[in-house]
Amino acid sequence: MKKFNSPLDAFSWWAETTPENIFLRQPINRKFIEYSYDQVNIEAREMANALLQIVNPGDHVAILSKNCAHWFMADLAIMMAGCISIPIYPTLDAEGIQSILEHSETKGIIIGKLDDYSAQQPGITDIPRIGVELYGIKEQYSWEKLIEENEPLENIHKQSPEELMTIMYTSGTTGSPKGVMHKVSSFTLLVNTYIDIFDWPENMSYFSYLPLTHIAERGGLEMPAIFFGATVSFAESLETFAQDLASVQPVMFFGVPRIWQKFKEKVNESIPEKKLNRLLKIPLLNTFIKKKIKNKLGLSNSIFNASGAAPLSPEIINWYKKIGVSINQVYGMTEDCILSHYNMPDTNRIGSVGKPLPGVTSKLSPEGEILIKSDALMLGYYKKAEKTVESFTDDGFLKTGDIGEFDHDGYLYITGRSKDQFKTDKGKYVHPGPLESKLSMNTAIEQVCIVGTGIAQPIALVILSESGKKMDKKVLEDSIVDSIKELNKSAQKHEKVEKAVIMKEEWSVDNGLMTPTMKIKRNRIEEIHQHMYPEWFNSPENVVYES
Template identity: 55%
Template structure:
């Protein structure tokens, strides 16, 4: 396989050698707009020329805010071609969050792509040049379309060197303000080449990009891997068309987070209840037909590699998918280690673990069980935060992940919690919530869960309901939740046993600040709102409390 030194170099190779092949497929109003490598190359060169014409110093920071779309990928390559550094911003951030990143990162300009509510976000952008994409209904003074129509092409440019800064990725901020993680070109290429090798990915595959490209895993596993392998990208048009867009694409590689897997399961079970599914899967001939049909509807009939990451996925859910012929490989990585950490592989997959250490990753556990990692693509540091950078590396240069884990005798890692998530009950006992949360999440009525217990004798489970849960009567719902608690508790120590389940009246989402853009629960924010009520809930008679 061809080896490249940067994503831009890879794109130029495919553009020169396969100019007419389709690179990007963008759905708009139900129609597919396709960009060949040649057409994309033309637009990228014109955008790069426009960026250079601002005469910013070399390696200036250019922000990019957009949902996943053809223009995200082209913007990223144009920023590289112009000799600048990208600062991707989550498309769901509010005006304050956008402003914080733009100011902190010293971004000189911003490209505005596909957004759901730009009107409410616009006030967060300071007085810097804005380039918008009219195709998605955003019209600023400078538009992508005008630049492509009237602008010049950038003919002469340098390809970044391995040590050049390529991006500043702001973490999704489960604890406190986002931090700007700096990565160079070499880090990106180490990750891409390691990923291609580990999963034996061929060139020219189909990819479906929908998780935020502002997140390191999607940016690398789908975005950069796709560019380097000369692959064909598809994007969803909207949340409403997501299922049909994915079904139409049928990607070779599919990457998801736990929330997506629970949503898929919910959809299947709303059409085929579990009892009926069990019967159908127990009939030999029907079994294969059902599996084939379900995989086709999910968009996974051609998927050779199916990966889950960003947060732990319960073993029971992975086994449930296995029964319908979908093998999920759970992996583990962070923005700071450029996601080269651990992964299960097709030939080495142990359910309940995040796999073995990736090639090139050296791991050690601290005396407290904290996972510490060293690889050849660790971040250069946090932007403008040398003291915080120093605090996350130990004296041997290992990055302290903040996660606690344990290895089995074959070298498979299980994440058992976060160092900072531990809380103390009023019995003076420390509890790690993650194992309890995973065990409880096998109940399909639960959408999200946060186990808490500061200042009360036993932990309680705060939950939001899934669509399946909402559809049930109060009696059936409470009975099922109590049953799950009774099934889960015997596996845990006396002080860890769950005492109550509290059903929240509102969902936890990005808009109310209770989840990150990657759908991880923000424990600190949830605790801040609900801790005053723990004692009252604990003292109530009911086992299940509807807030």
């Protein structure tokens, strides 16, 4: 597969050599609007020309939008104009948007597909605003009118490897978001590494649904799509997600653990676990059942399935293996441009996050913290020089904040996160991640957060799944207690979970208890509920209900 020196080099090559190939497929009212490479090239150049009449080369230009065709076109236009992109999570409230716009010193913003722009609009500071009318966004400038009024920019910006390309704000699991600065060569190195290690075809089919604001989707899907001359389809809505994914059948699929858990739950709703196991043992039905499930999930053509952002339990990975879907757990973060550790299809060690990718050096600090070094590491945190210095060792390794260990073959295992660990009143530290992964295997549990600050033993805060909510109360409680007993068999004495607490309010992005990438905001949950831990812990019941 051909290698390129920058995203714009790659895109320009595909636009010149395969102009009629479809690049972007945007569903509107259940029909896909298709944009060829030539159409995207013209529209992005027209927008780049328009941008240069509104902002200056080198200025920061934000993108506020859910995943859609115009996210890609906006990003390309910003690069073509020689500007620096500032992606903003589409689920942020007005205050969060304003904070990022002001901190990043953004000079203009492109606004695309959103669920409730009227609530977010007050957060946009007094800067030029471009709205995409296709998604109902009417703003100071219209995307459609600007491309109609402007000719394609003739001399697009020539990207150099060392120049700043984007500032990506972290999703804020442990505090306020930080602006991670990445240069052009970080993404080029990442995608060229993929070319070296994967036997992927050109012109692949992708399905984009995780926030493009997040490094996993930006580095793992948008950039490879541009470099590989791929076709990218989008979901129209959460309600149509399953239907859209099944219609696309992408060649590669990345999911966070909650997605994989949801998929499994949906399969078990149609075919209960015992029935599925029975059917898979019948030779004539085995292949048919596997094919039907994979097709319904949208994974019948996928040659590489990955999971990241948080630990995925080995039990779930093995369940998917049973239905013919291999999930490769991978590890990376915004700061290392996800050039870190991956499991590969032919060397997938379940439970680990794989080995270092080519060009990556990793080691453990004396405290067990995972340290990473490569040429794709961030330039630093924007306007936070002191925090940048704190994030690196004296010899240039990035401090990940994750605790891990290597096996004798060099596979990395994540055993916890230093900022997630807590100390019980016995003075013992507990890493909740592995415990949560094991409890989440119970299909009655949608989400779980292990806590224990100020009490003798950990307790599990639980959000019930849809199937859990429908269960008989006694059956539900027995199921959760059995899961805790099973977990405690292998847990160290100070890690043994005392009981579960069924929470009233679900944790979501909207109420600020989850990040846009569906990770629990542990600190926020602690702030709200910690005062109740002693009362819940001392309750005589094994399963307590939040009142």
